[in-house]
Amino acid sequence: MNAPQRIGLYGAGLAVVFAAAFVIGGAVVPERTVENWSATEDDMDEHGMEDEGTEEVEGHDTHGEPAAQAPRGLGIEQDGYLLGEVAAPAVTGEAGALSFTIADAHGEPLTEYETSHEKDLHLIVVRSDGSQFRHVHPELDAEGVWSIPWEWNAAGSYRVYTDFVPKGGEDVTLARTVNVAGDLATAAPLAVAETARTGDFEVAIEGELTAGESSELTLTVTQGGEPVTALEPYLGAYGHLVALREGDLAYLHVHPEGGDAEPGVLSGPDIVFAASAPTPGRYLLYLDFQVDGQVYTAQFAADAR
Secondary structure (H helix, E strand, O other), X not given: OOHHHHHHHHHHHHHHHHHHHHHHHHHHOOHHHHHHHHHHHHOEOOOOOEOOOOOOEOOEOHHHOOHHHOOEOXXXXXXXXXXXXXXXXXXXXXOEEEEEEEEOOOOOEXXXXXXXXXXXXXXXXXXXXXXXXXXXXXXXXXXXXXEEEEOOOOOEXXXXXXXXXXXXXXXXXXXXXXXXXXXXXXXXXXXXOOEEEEOOEEEEEEXXXXXXXXEEEEEEEEEOOEEOOOEEOEOOEOOEEEEEEOOOOOEOOEXXXXXXXXXXXXXXXXXXXXXXXXXXXXXXXXXXXXXXXXXXXXXEEEEEO
């Protein structure tokens, strides 16, 4: 066989090899993965380091949202603060503690906080389907470890949010996912409705969420068809509203309207909030309010257009 023939056969062999590699690569590395690699490269900063505060969320492209309305709670880092690993019982029915640390830009445990709504840190925990919502307040020790007695009521994947203001800083919301073993029982999704019940109370919601704008929502508490005017101050307000985007559970900015609640002064039946929905879609709403020393939570779903 002469040299040109040998070169021709060699080139044909390479073509077969590369064609096979292309086919295999398409099966082993899906197109979505390649897109993710590209997105990861876009998230690298000018020094070649990955921005740990950006966490890819399936079904939502958060890069295109306005910075002023960008949702929080999608990553473990924000403004140089880092949420460490969350320690908690691994299975349902096991009593223990949920604990974590928050590190500052120097990698040291953060120990100085501004008081916000009468607490240094608010801990929000919710299962990925929107159920099992809890809003509680752990204690901080001298080493910078936050902890609270904990037991899981249901198995599943949970989002754990820490909402706080560092000393001299701005609002920060960090989050991690915790998986809990056990028999998994699914919950019915929150329905879009004008009213929700909690205990002996009924809460009606009025107002519409509009994507990209601040919307006013009025929640009215009644009992037996009568307006409740005995809402007690709770964490410095007459109600607290947590809003999460369905799917990725992005944490929204929600602010109570009006001044702070005065100790010993009752209010009701209306509680007004300003909420900003970054994108169209469904949002899960959780209202905490207090009557006779007991905190109640009303749960809604609302669509933003």
